[in-house]
Amino acid sequence: MQQDTPSSKQFQSAKGELLLQHCPECGTMQYPPREVCKTCLQHELEWKAVSPQGSLLSWTVLHTSLEPAFQKHLPCCIAEIKLDCGAQLIVQLAIEKPLALMPVIVEIGEGPQGTVLYVASKK
Amino acid sequence: MNKQTKNYENLVLTAPVTVPYQRFSHHDATWFIGRALRQLLDKSNLQKTAIDGLAVSSFTLAPDTIASLTEQFDLSARWLEALPFGGASAVIAAKRAARAIQNGDATVVACIGADTAQQGSFRNLAANFSRFSTNAVYPYGGAGPNAIFAMITRNYMDKFGVQAEDFGRICVAQRKNALDNPNSLLRKPLSIEDYLSARYIAEPLRLFDCVMPCAGAEGFLVMTKDRAHQLGLPYASLLAAEEYHNARTTEDIPIGGAWRVFKDDLYNAANCGPKDMDFLQTYDDYPVIVMQQFEDLGFCEKGNAADFVRSTDLSTIGNGLPHNTGGGQLSVGQAGFAGGFLGMVEAIRQLTQQPLGRQVIKAEHGLVSGFGMVNYNKGLCAAAAILKKGT
Numbered sequence: 325m326q327q328d329t330p331s332s333k334q335f336q337s338a339k340g341e342l343l344l345q346h347c348p349e350c351g352t353m354q355y356p357p358r359e360v361c362k363t364c365l366q367h368e369l370e371w372k373a374v375s376p377q378g379s380l381l382s383w384t385v386l387h388t389s390l391e392p393a394f395q396k397h398l399p400c401c402i403a404e405i406k407l408d409c410g411a412q413l414i415v416q417l418a419i420e421k422p423l424a425l426m427p428v429i430v431e432i433g434e435g436p437q438g439t440v441l442y443v444a445s446k447k
Numbered sequence: 448m449n450k451q452t453k454n455y456e457n458l459v460l461t462a463p464v465t466v467p468y469q470r471f472s473h474h475d476a477t478w479f480i481g482r483a484l485r486q487l488l489d490k491s492n493l494q495k496t497a498i499d500g501l502a503v504s505s506f507t508l509a510p511d512t513i514a515s516l517t518e519q520f521d522l523s524a525r526w527l528e529a530l531p532f533g534g535a536s537a538v539i540a541a542k543r544a545a546r547a548i549q550n551g552d553a554t555v556v557a558c559i560g561a562d563t564a565q566q567g568s569f570r571n572l573a574a575n576f577s578r579f580s581t582n583a584v585y586p587y588g589g590a591g592p593n594a595i596f597a598m599i600t601r602n603y604m605d606k607f608g609v610q611a612e613d614f615g616r617i618c619v620a621q622r623k624n625a626l627d628n629p630n631s632l633l634r635k636p637l638s639i640e641d642y643l644s645a646r647y648i649a650e651p652l653r654l655f656d657c658v659m660p661c662a663g664a665e666g667f668l669v670m671t672k673d674r675a676h677q678l679g680l681p682y683a684s685l686l687a688a689e690e691y692h693n694a695r696t697t698e699d700i701p702i703g704g705a706w707r708v709f710k711d712d713l714y715n716a717a718n719c720g721p722k723d724m725d726f727l728q729t730y731d732d733y734p735v736i737v738m739q740q741f742e743d744l745g746f747c748e749k750g751n752a753a754d755f756v757r758s759t760d761l762s763t764i765g766n767g768l769p770h771n772t773g774g775g776q777l778s779v780g781q782a783g784f785a786g787g788f789l790g791m792v793e794a795i796r797q798l799t800q801q802p803l804g805r806q807v808i809k810a811e812h813g814l815v816s817g818f819g820m821v822n823y824n825k826g827l828c829a830a831a832a833i834l835k836k837g838t
């Protein structure tokens with residue numbers, strides 16, 4: 325399911341920093357990862373450490389899933405957050421009483437099938 | 448925005464057909480597309496050789512393409528168009544078919560939206576919908592569009608003080624409209640209490656906020672007015688149509704769609720406004736998107752859709768704004784890409800006095816709106832058309 329293309333490798337540096345795709349030519353930070361820069365379409369992109377801090381935009385508690393592996397983890401909380409660099413990420417939310425615009429911090433976690441995921445918790 | 452848009456003078460939509468919906472089917476997409484095409488021929492009394500253009504939307508047609516269909520149906524064509532625009536596909540099909548005929552590239556175009564549905568096929572669609580969703584959305588709970596629209600709904604509720612009951616009014620009115628439509632998969636009366644007591648799917652979305660995926664097909668023909676007259680077919684004239692994709696916005700979570708970009712051009716081209724519409728067919732994958740269409744298409748101000756639904760009778764035979772007059776996808780079911788054709792085909796049915804359910808009492812002008820393709824965290828494609836009863 326996860327495609328092993330250059331644009332799907334992501335997540336974190338050896339030091340545990342959060343990495344996002346960065347265009348050295350025009351400075352665009354982008355997510356989800358792409359093969360080329362969404363702004364200038366230049367193709368030699370880098371990974372750059374960004375602040376893991378951001379704010380909560382919206383969230384949902386999922387009571388159903390199309391994916392058998394998630395069934396025993398329901399209900400689970402998913403959110404959309406905006407990092408301070410401007411990128412918007414879908415994340416797992418580890419906050420009991422979420423509030424719109426509350427500050428969050430994003431870390432790397434693991435999904436039910438061992439997939440690497442973003443997890444946001446209270447800052 | 449594009450004031451130079453050429454009008455669609457003398458182009459008409461006719462022969463609305465529906466291949467009955469079913470929850471699941473063991474047939475593949477070509478069965479549904481083929482049956483729709485056959486019904487178009489039966490209804491229009493045209494020979495297959497008279498169809499020289501074909502526009503098709505289907506998620507489940509792969510590995511076949513629209514080119515495969517010419518051989519499947521032994522059809523020669525001068526013009527083919529595949530429409531991968533989700534719920535915006537039917538309006539775009541009508542628009543492009545009309546342009547092709549206007550430009551002499553085709554004379555009669557069959558427009559068809561069709562999909563099959565098997566156990567697990569919706570999961571496969573959601574899991575492999577786009578690179579972004581496969582990599583950056585689906586791994587988070589595997590919920591498909593429900594998760595994204597739940598978050599759009601929560602944001603919209605918070606921002607404008609909208610209550611669950613307000614969404615419920617839309618769903619309840621549509622169910623009422625569906626009761627007389629034999630093609631509707633959900634035909635049990637729905638009360639606001641039923642709506643509110645239903646289980647959560649993805650909070651704040653409950654069961655009746657979400658469409659039921661199914662199999663089925665919808666289709667119509669595009670031709671000149673003269674041709675429709677010759678064939679003795681009742682028709683709807685295409686007054687205006689617009690599409691827009693990936694509109695720029697400053698909103699982190701969208702509170703509207705790209706209809707905002709072209710609304711004025713659409714009404715100017717049709718020389719009428721929202722108050723002239725005798726009915727409205729919105730794309731109703733979730734009621735929040737219906738509200739955003741009410742606003743972005745000028746039926747009420749931004750943020751006022753909840754007030755609008757509290758004070759407007761949305762039923763087919765009421766004297767408010769007849770809305771999703773056959774029941775919409777929320778009641779009839781969402782037959783994949785055919786879901787985007789439901790509103791268009793229903794609009795043509797209403798304007799030619801051949802509804803499957805109830806007839807809108809005065810149906811002279813109607814607006815059809817489409818929305819589709821949640822590639823990552825918002826719908827990318829929006830379209831709308833204004834149709835007029837043929838004379």
Ligand SMILES: [Zn+2]
Binds near residue numbers: 348349361366
């Ligand atoms: Zn760049």
